[in-house]
Amino acid sequence: MTRTTPPRPVDPEALFPDLAAHRGTTTRLHPRPGEPTVADSHVGGPLLWPADAPWPVCTQPHRRDRGRRPQDIRLGRFLGEFWLRGGGKPAGEDKRELLRALEDEYEMAGLEDTEPIPLLGVAQFHRRDIPDLPAGPDGCDLLQLFWCPFDRHGETGYGMNVELRWQNSDMVTDPLTEQPEPAVVGYEGYVPAPCVLHPEQVTTYQYAGLLPTELQSDIEAWEGASELLQGARLSYQYHLSIPPGWRIGGFASWHVTDPYPMDCPSCGQAMTLLLTVDSSEWDGGTYRWIPVEDGASAREREEGSPTNVTVGRWGELNVFGCPVDPAHPHRWSVQ
Ligand SMILES: [Zn+2]
Ligand SMILES: [Zn+2]
Incomplete structure (x- = not known):
């Protein structure tokens, strides 16, 4: 099924003709629960990975010997959904007891702080499916996303460890069938639920703080006036510029840190947004980005987080x- 973003409440370029110079495209991925295979673009499914290639690991020093088991997290989600839909008939107390047991943490005795642990395979994206995905090195056409399931990296000791790999999908003739994963994870929000994608290319506009000052002032004035005219404040950030949700290409939002330069560590060139991982597919405030096909009832059904992935403080991860x-090399920012 295709997914279609509703038109913006006003035409941004009719209001601000200068915005045309700051227009781009982004592909909203619209992940939805499904059963993706190695051949598909997806979140949370099996990756097309060569059986004879080493799986990416985390070697950064940090504690990794305590956490929840990924299989418990998956079973807990499945049972929660199943019971929500009225399946099964265990008594309320039994349900609670089982779900509580699935939240237990386990200690992996003897797992040293530097012992390599497999990264979680998070998602993969084929160029044939996604118009805004650029070509990879040496003609590679498949981008794969991995991360360490612990929040204990970098200078702060609380950062993420994100890795991207490119494949030439035609060359992976003998794909790995059993995917490695760590025995325990530090955080449930790093374990993606299997989702198929419904890519949709849409127009997007540069983050407000990176527009020319004069244009920013015009936009602020319009935002104030919209409240008087329509009784509800329209916002450039939430209604016009950057769609929420998982997406490829376009512009990054900097609403948490304010923009900072993202230059290539190798050549110094200003980097461009490659992909965004988002904790939610639409804003709680406006709901304006819910696809037409999902309907307003998606809001009541609380279907805003089909991947079960949470990054930052219910925020987004932008990879450049x-x-x-x-x-x-890639860089990233968490917003
Ligand atoms: Zn790690
Ligand atoms: Zn470079």
Whole structure:
């Protein structure tokens, strides 16, 4: 099923003709629960990974010997959904007891702080499915996302560890069938639920704080006036500029940190947004980005987080790539 973003409540370029110079495209991925295979673009499904290639691991020093088991997290989600839909008939107390047991943490005795643990395979994206996905190095056409399931990296000791890999999908003739994963994870929000994608390319506009000052002032004046005219404040950020949800390409939002330069560590070139992982597919405030096909009832059904992935403080992860050479290292920001 296709997914269609409703038109914006006003035409941004009719209001602000100068915005045309700051227009771009982004592909909303619209992940929805499903059963993706290695051949598909997806979140949370099996990755098309060569059986003879080493699986990415985390070697950064941090505690990794205590957490919840990924299989418990998946079973807890399944049972929660199943019972919500009226399946099964265990008594309320039995349900609670089982769900509580699935939240137990386990200790992995003897797992040293530097012992390599497999990264979680999070998602993969084929260029054939996603118009805004640039070509990878050496003609690679499949981008894969991995992360460590602990929040204990970097200078602060609370950062993420994110890795991207490119594949040439035609060359992976003998894919891995059993995917490695860590025995325990530090945080449930890092374990993605299997979702198929319904990519939709839409128009997007640069983050407000990165527009020319004069245009920013015009937008602020309009936001104030919209409240007087329509009784409800329209916002450039939430109604016009950058759609929420998982997406490929376009512009990054900087609503938490304010913008800071994202230059390529190899060549110094200003990097461009490659992909966004979002904790929610639409804003709790406006709901304006819910696709037509999902209908307003999606809001009541609380279907805003089909992937079960949560990054930052219910925020988003923006991963940037080098526009000069896709083999150059990636950088990211959490908003
Ligand atoms: Zn790690
Ligand atoms: Zn570069």
